[in-house]
Amino acid sequence: xxxxxxxxxxxxxxxxxxxxxxxxxxxxxxxxxxxxxxxxxxxxxxxxxxxxxxxxxxxxxxxxxxxxxxxxxxxxxxxxxxxxxxxxxxxxxxxxxxxxxxxxxxxxxxxxxxxxxxxxxxxxxxxxxxxxxxxxxxxxxxxxxxxxxxxxxxxxxxxxxxxxxxxxxxxxxxxxxxxxxxxxxxxxxxxxxxxxxxxxxxxxxxxxxxxxxxxxxxxxxxxxxxxxxxxxxxxxxxxxxxxxxxxxxxxxxxxxxxxxxxxxxxxxxxxxxxxxxxxxxxxxxxxxxxxxxxxxxxxxxxxxxxxxxxxxxxxxxxxxxxxxxxxxxxxxxxxxxxxxxxxxxxxxxxxxxxxxxxxxxxxxxxxxxxxxxxxxxxxxxxxxxxxxxxxxxxxxxxxxxxxxxxxxxxxxxxxxxxxxxxxxxxxxxxxxxxxxxxxxxxxxxxxxxxxxxxxxxxxxxxxxxxxxxxxxxxxxxxxxxxxxxxxxxxxxxxxxxxxxxxxxxxxxxxxxxxxxxxxxxxxxxxxxxxxxxxxxxxxxxxxxxxxxxxxxxxxxxxxxxxxxxxxxxxxxxxxxxxxxxxxxxxxxxx
Amino acid sequence: xxxxxxxxxxxxxxxxxxxxxxxxxxxxxxxxxxxxxxxxxxxxxxxxxxxxxxxxxxxxxxxxxxxxxxxxxxxxxxxxxxxxxxxxxxxxxxxxxxxxxxxxxxxxxxxxxxxxxxxxxxxxxxxxxxxxxxxxxxxxxxxxxxxxxxxxxxxxxxxxxxxxxxxxxxxxxxxxxxxxxxxxxxxxxxxxxxxxxxxxxxxxxxxxxxxxxxxxxxxxxxxxxxxxxxxxxxxxxxxxxxxxxxxxxxxxxxxxxxxxxxxxxxxxxxxxxxxxxxxxxxxxxxxxxxxxxxxxxxxxxxxxxxxxxxxxxxxxxxxxxxxxxxxxxxxxxxxxxxxxxxxxxxxxxxxxxxxxxxxxxxxxxxxxxxxxxxxxxxxxxxxxxxxxxxx
Numbered sequence: 001x002x003x004x005x006x007x008x009x010x011x012x013x014x015x016x017x018x019x020x021x022x023x024x025x026x027x028x029x030x031x032x033x034x035x036x037x038x039x040x041x042x043x044x045x046x047x048x049x050x051x052x053x054x055x056x057x058x059x060x061x062x063x064x065x066x067x068x069x070x071x072x073x074x075x076x077x078x079x080x081x082x083x084x085x086x087x088x089x090x091x092x093x094x095x096x097x098x099x100x101x102x103x104x105x106x107x108x109x110x111x112x113x114x115x116x117x118x119x120x121x122x123x124x125x126x127x128x129x130x131x132x133x134x135x136x137x138x139x140x141x142x143x144x145x146x147x148x149x150x151x152x153x154x155x156x157x158x159x160x161x162x163x164x165x166x167x168x169x170x171x172x173x174x175x176x177x178x179x180x181x182x183x184x185x186x187x188x189x190x191x192x193x194x195x196x197x198x199x200x201x202x203x204x205x206x207x208x209x210x211x212x213x214x215x216x217x218x219x220x221x222x223x224x225x226x227x228x229x230x231x232x233x234x235x236x237x238x239x240x241x242x243x244x245x246x247x248x249x250x251x252x253x254x255x256x257x258x259x260x261x262x263x264x265x266x267x268x269x270x271x272x273x274x275x276x277x278x279x280x281x282x283x284x285x286x287x288x289x290x291x292x293x294x295x296x297x298x299x300x301x302x303x304x305x306x307x308x309x310x311x312x313x314x315x316x317x318x319x320x321x322x323x324x325x326x327x328x329x330x331x332x333x334x335x336x337x338x339x340x341x342x343x344x345x346x347x348x349x350x351x352x353x354x355x356x357x358x359x360x361x362x363x364x365x366x367x368x369x370x371x372x373x374x375x376x377x378x379x380x381x382x383x384x385x386x387x388x389x390x391x392x393x394x395x396x397x398x399x400x401x402x403x404x405x406x407x408x409x410x411x412x413x414x415x416x417x418x419x420x421x422x423x424x425x426x427x428x429x430x431x432x433x434x435x436x437x438x439x440x441x442x443x444x445x446x447x448x449x450x451x452x453x454x455x456x457x458x459x460x461x462x463x464x465x466x467x468x469x470x471x472x473x474x475x476x477x478x479x480x481x482x483x484x485x486x487x488x489x490x491x492x493x494x495x496x497x498x499x500x501x502x503x504x505x506x507x508x509x510x511x512x513x514x515x516x517x518x519x520x521x522x523x524x525x526x527x528x529x530x531x532x533x534x535x536x537x538x539x540x541x542x543x544x545x546x547x548x549x550x551x552x553x554x555x556x557x558x559x560x561x562x563x564x565x566x567x568x569x570x571x572x573x574x575x576x577x578x579x580x581x582x583x584x585x586x587x588x589x590x
Numbered sequence: 591x592x593x594x595x596x597x598x599x600x601x602x603x604x605x606x607x608x609x610x611x612x613x614x615x616x617x618x619x620x621x622x623x624x625x626x627x628x629x630x631x632x633x634x635x636x637x638x639x640x641x642x643x644x645x646x647x648x649x650x651x652x653x654x655x656x657x658x659x660x661x662x663x664x665x666x667x668x669x670x671x672x673x674x675x676x677x678x679x680x681x682x683x684x685x686x687x688x689x690x691x692x693x694x695x696x697x698x699x700x701x702x703x704x705x706x707x708x709x710x711x712x713x714x715x716x717x718x719x720x721x722x723x724x725x726x727x728x729x730x731x732x733x734x735x736x737x738x739x740x741x742x743x744x745x746x747x748x749x750x751x752x753x754x755x756x757x758x759x760x761x762x763x764x765x766x767x768x769x770x771x772x773x774x775x776x777x778x779x780x781x782x783x784x785x786x787x788x789x790x791x792x793x794x795x796x797x798x799x800x801x802x803x804x805x806x807x808x809x810x811x812x813x814x815x816x817x818x819x820x821x822x823x824x825x826x827x828x829x830x831x832x833x834x835x836x837x838x839x840x841x842x843x844x845x846x847x848x849x850x851x852x853x854x855x856x857x858x859x860x861x862x863x864x865x866x867x868x869x870x871x872x873x874x875x876x877x878x879x880x881x882x883x884x885x886x887x888x889x890x891x892x893x894x895x896x897x898x899x900x901x902x903x904x905x906x907x908x909x910x911x912x913x914x915x916x917x918x919x920x921x922x923x924x925x926x927x928x929x930x931x932x933x934x935x936x937x938x939x940x941x942x943x944x945x946x947x948x949x950x951x952x953x954x955x956x957x958x959x960x961x962x963x964x965x966x967x968x969x970x971x972x973x974x975x976x977x978x979x980x981x
Contacts, residue, residue: 022901119783141900157900157936177838180900208696232838269799270799272822275838275861305846307966307970
């Protein structure tokens with residue numbers, strides 16, 4: 001069995017399965033009020049975004065989002081100690097199981113969903129039986145260890161609630177409740193009487209809470225900070241008989257103050273089913289009256305009303321308690337986040353430094369690459385490569401569709417921005433977009449560890465061309481001089497595995513047709529992947545992300561903009577008027 | 591969320607089907623359904639709504655001839671029930687009645703057997719033997735004891751597990767030679783498992799109560815919302831009306847009314863939880879107010895209460911309650927209703943302030959309390975107001 005003290009000794013690192021912004025924000029607010037240096041929530045598992053933004057005190061922090069726990073880096077997974085599972089009841093079993101498998105340091109899980117099937121809960125009970133993991137729930141609002149950990153909605157979801165509730169520092173009374181609403185009521189009753197809380201846990205109102213009331217009470221018995229326990233239970237089930245047994249067998253020696261709800265059931269004609277799944281008494285033994293009786297007999301303090309509980313607790317006050325008071329001031333959510341540039345102390349900053357300082361410390365190529373990657377780069381090799389590529393891609397003659405469109409617009413008398421846009425808008429899957437597509441191919445080929453043969457065949461089966469392969473003019477006996485120049489940048493510390501892969505593809509495709517060679521796009525993609533991996537330690541997930549956001553096309557777009565602009569200026573300088581196709585240029589069929 | 595009872599009809603189809611026994615029976619919810627029944631001389635007609643003690647309550651009609659089926663069905667539907675089961679009446683030796691049940695508890699699955707089954711099996715509880723179904727359970731011994739083949743018993747357990755049963759009771763069954771005849775079956779299912787099974791659905795769930803109009807309305811509200819709602823009318827002419835939030839807190843508050851001896855004056859029990867939206871709390875409040883206005887009690891009090899919520903927004907949920915009160919304020923005034931409120935949680939300052947202003951404006955304010963006042967004390971003030979008026 002786990003020891004509550006553990007949660008006071010380790011600074012919890014929490015991953016949230018699913019997203020519940022209101023609850024996550026309240027956990028961060030609690031961390032801040034309890035003077036943690038960093039937020040406890042370190043990752044969120046959800047789809048459709050890569051990060052979520054939360055307040056940290058009066059400023060903001062970013063929490064990374066991944067779509068599956070398995071995509072969280074292993075090094076990070078090894079640091080996770082707690083899980084808040086807010087996914088739907090249908091996914092409770094599979095997602096909790098996965099968390100237990102993938103998180104070796106896991107200490108505690110809170111399962112929030114209602115309506116988890118009993119048999120799924122029983123599977124989880126069996127799964128954690130021989131593990132040192134505390135699971136609260138299903139249908140639990142969480143675990144609170146004052147001053148250290150708030151896992152779930154427990155204690156409230158507004159920072160004012162948290163700062164007003166006197167739960168920022170530890171006391172000596174444990175709160176155990178099957179009900180989520182009542183756990184908070186009990187916390188208020190305890191602190192309202194002038195006593196601090198050692199820990200508070202909501203076990204959930206299901207028939208089989210994974211941590212049973214008796215087990216939770218034993219946690220309190222074992223916890224050195226806890227002097228007494230306040231427990232809220234309901235009619236239904238037999239948990240209170242186990243608790244009574246703990247008292248009579250002296251396994252529980254600390255003072256136990258209980259409130260058992262459900263006497264009103266006696267008013268109903270048929271045994272009523274109350275709000276919680278367990279809250280139904282079919283027999284007298286399961287009734288609130290019977291449970292109160294047995295607990296009283298075993299030596300518990302049984303309260304008839306909440307006012308009684310407060311009065312009783314007030315008698316237990318030892319000395320004046322001066323609760324820690326901290327508050328969070330007003331705060332406003334910003335509209336966007338930028339990692340590139342912004343104003344700070346009334347000066348414009350770029351890549352973390354004063355604008356002028358950054359500008360003076362960078363060449364064009366190093367500034368371009370730094371800004372595109374969102375971090376100041378220093379790798380000489382990477383900068384030299386980008387510089388070369390930038391120059392190489394600037395223009396490829398007026399023949400290509402993008403340049404032609406710029407020229408057509410310029411000749412039609414359009415302005416610079418319109419003409420440039422006409423060219424840029426032409427860039428896509430068939431023109432200029434191949435670097436990104438090639439990078440995607442090389443990356444997935446290497447990541448999937450498929451043979452070059454399989455790779456080529458999979459494209460052939462789908463009837464697709466391989467991006468980065470093939471040239472109109474150049475062929476195996478007449479190699480592209482640009483590719484030759486680019487390959488001069490090989491020799492990276494990763495063994496050039498992407499370039500090697502691209503070359504192995506070329507070796508196959510050229511046996512089919514001599515012009516199916518590695519082209520400029522394919523070579524840039526492969527070498528850039530090798531450089532990013534070797535010089536910047538990007539892992540495959542990060543490289544994949546760069547593909548997704550079209551990083552590899554950005555270089556082409558930027559560089560070719562120079563070419564389009566040059567063609568625009570050229571046309572305007574030597575204006576020949578509107579360009580129109582002659583009848584000979586169009587063959588009409590009809 | 592909780593365990594629910596399947597109809598006897600569905601339970602019999604399921605269990606007989608799993609054991610390869612043919613079963614004849616009809617489910618009847620209107621007189622028209624009687625037309626399809628044929629092939630036997632004598633029938634038994636029963637209410638199929640999970641009611642306990644059907645025999646004693648006269649909800650089982652025996653020896654019904656084919657021609658008398660219409661009358662029998664009409665008689666039972668006339669008592670307010672809407673689901674019946676009709677079966678051919680087959681005679682058997684009552685002394686041969688046996689009992690078998692399966693249940694799930696925290697430790698796993700258990701099976702119970704008695705050679706003396708029948709209606710009074712519980713009074714002969716000494717005769718019931720219980721076995722925990724461990725991995726290396728000796729099925730053959732159990733088969734010998736029960737007279738049911740080991741593979742059939744195992745099939746029963748498999749069906750039980752795979753379809754989210756929580757409790758299954760076969761009482762009684764009889765053995766005629768080698769053939770097994772099941773006379774009555776009850777199944778409780780875990781309704782959270784409904785998504786994972788095809789063998790039963792929401793239509794197969796039965797509840798014993800006949801619902802009043804308001805109760806039915808709230809059940810539908812509950813079924814169509816991600817939040818939860820419940821309402822039970824305890825005494826239509828009661829004086830104490832509750833509009834509560836939270837599974838635990840709602841019982842506490844109802845308990846505290848009952849514990850001070852005012853149970854007979856308690857008009858209703860119910861709760862909303864899971865952060866319902868404003869329209870939903872409006873709808874819920876309207877139903878409670880409808881009950882208040884229909885009650886003939888000379889003095890009435892409405893207690894709007896709950897614990898300190900973790901994530902339910904008090905300002906939002908109260909906005910719906912206030913809208914309903916605004917609309918019915920004139921009537922509430924006429925009925926001399928006083929309203930007391932005790933609640934805490936997110937945005938409690940706004941919610942409590944607004945409801946206080948509304949109640950004051952309509953001159954129906956009893957008192958509005960935040961969590962600094964205990965549930966007991968706030969409720970006490972509300973109950974006190976009833977006594978005060980009597981003088």
